[in-house]
Amino acid sequence: MKTTFEIIKNARQAAPVLAASDTGTRNKALLAMADRLEEATGDILKANAEDVEASREKYGAVMIDRLMLSEERIKGMADGIRDVVALPDPVGKVLAEVVRPNGLVIKKTAVPLGVISIIYESRPNVTSDAASLAIKSANAAVLRGGKESFRSNYAITVALKKGLADAGLPEDLVGLVEDTTRASALEIMQAEGLIDLLIPRGGAGLIKSCMQNAKVPCIETGTGICHIYVDASADLDKAVRIIENAKTSRPSVCNAEEVLLVHRDIAGKFLPMVSARLRDDRKARGLVPVELRLDAEAAAIIDGTLAGAQDFDTEFLDYILAVGVVGSVEEAVAHVQKHSTHHSDAIITEDRAAADFFVKTVDSAAVYVNASTRFTDGGEFGLGCEMGISTQKLHARGPMGLAELCTYKYIIEGSGQIR
């Protein structure tokens, strides 16, 4: 068994080989990784069955579903890698170029960060997703998955390493941390000078721990208390459709709506529409109804649980929606600024001035006019992939694609210039 330090150090040492490689070599390695992954289907399914078996008694059905692989899912992972091959190479892209009066040619050029580490939870497909995005962007990857999926992750990593070797690249470019205790996560967070970027992918506890303990550069990801504000001028049918989608199409994800704010002038008409659509209609359609937690003003219009002190600051990740009434777009923005996690927030309005004000003053990664917050996603934004969604402001904000896995350097060509 390799120590966490060895795995990190080996990735660091291998990284310059990848940084100096060309696009063709990296794509060749990715295709080989995809082939090796499919080839190893039997081994991976066997390891996964052991993971699932060991988890059955401890975890519920949702967790087991996240953990479980099938021939089809492994094929999906391999095809995911092949999709990454087709994406444009972010490395070497000239982001800005200038010829100075003294003749210096200055090119701001995208280059890999070096070593990227991802700490993630139960889903084994993250192992191949994260590794492929790292290799595509010429970064080494230190992967630290959860204990419950370790056997699956290990089998997947063995296959990925074979693919790297097929293309003549060092196997150490993808390292899976073998210690799945808290100690290894802390060791990664504090591997100063060895890890260039840490991306946590998981629940609020993991992200908070990274924020508190990381000495290496770290991206805050994922927590989403997403708001939808329905303005006085909104198209109410459009609004109710968007709200149902944002709340219920996948309640467990970070871009799902958690809070609905409604303008006072239309609350009397609109809140009964919301209530009918999210509760009665859904029941009638055999779907899970949404529990509405109402502020006092909303509760005077429709039935529902009275919202508690924490309900406007909670990422429910469930069929629950906090509902409040506000007097203006300014008041809506003030509420969002106070309670938002700076992920995704939307205004539904037919009033250009209200839309412009909302868009300009809401300080979030994604600000929507007349669309569901559920679109905050690398694929939906046209990035072709996604390593996570940043809710911080430095380096990357919103969905992180291949460009966000790179830094840049200035390359300056001269002919003897002095200053």
Place this chain on the structure above:
Amino acid sequence: MKTTFEIIKNARQAAPVLAASDTGTRNKALLAMADRLEEATGDILKANAEDVEASREKYGAVMIDRLMLSEERIKGMADGIRDVVALPDPVGKVLAEVVRPNGLVIKKTAVPLGVISIIYESRPNVTSDAASLAIKSANAAVLRGGKESFRSNYAITVALKKGLADAGLPEDLVGLVEDTTRASALEIMQAEGLIDLLIPRGGAGLIKSCMQNAKVPCIETGTGICHIYVDASADLDKAVRIIENAKTSRPSVCNAEEVLLVHRDIAGKFLPMVSARLRDDRKARGLVPVELRLDAEAAAIIDGTLAGAQDFDTEFLDYILAVGVVGSVEEAVAHVQKHSTHHSDAIITEDRAAADFFVKTVDSAAVYVNASTRFTDGGEFGLGCEMGISTQKLHARGPMGLAELCTYKYIIEGSGQIR
């Protein structure tokens, strides 16, 4: 006297007003700040005289010169602000735009970070430089200067605040921290949720303290152990000219050369040229000669101090140069990777392959071919200004201009799209 917390909190509260302002208002404020600064020349010089008087016994001539203002220097500061007015507005720039198949229009748009704090040392001109770059990029500024220049900084800030008021903007957008003890610096470093970016501008001690203590996002700046490698194929006259410039044109700055590496094949011819140019010629020209600290192989060719263990890891900031001999460009790169602070490094060569290898594998903010490292500077790179030089990889690398004082958000316009 306001507490540090009040100053930070007031800046935070004022920031949204600036974020919602237009280019014209911000430029109007900057012009008024420049005018008010010149108008306050008498007050500023009086305050500065007190600072200088209080420092005379404690500090040497270099420090006093950094501290001292004159009518001309104040005019220079005001003109510096006017130059910033002329720069393009970074805010609102659409960095990428895509129309998705579902009709969503997604614009990745530059927006201000919010509140930027700068902790700096003795030079009072940083007060107006930093404030003007912050206001131009629609960020509030929390300025924390050194104790020795406090009176000058305060008088400058009073003038800048008047300029903000002239344009109808809140004076709290520029706040000077009144406590100049270590406590206020620590309070800034740990003002989570209130400060969006901290930029230390000063010596190694300050930067180290920020790196160790900052809980707010912080950019590592400035330390530069810059290398110049002279390849076997180099034009030796060009090389010696570049080396003299990089070492001696301003030895106290971070982009000055600290280490010279010479290819073995030309060391016998080239090192005597270096010795003649940097020592004997400079003496003859009445200039300060450079002390050469030589590795064993260089010492076998020319006279000089034998380099100690730390000499290849020291930012001398003085007329001192560490000199080593290497066997190949690969060996030069390995040395740079081991000892560089990732600031600026150069190769002098007429061999394209050697240049390409060096540029691709040296992992620094600026990598030069046949030019002096002294060009790493916002003005020289055509950015029009500079808030500092980042030696880290996330967010900003190299000289930070107005674009690097911004983040971005995705603005998505829909017509009822759901996912």
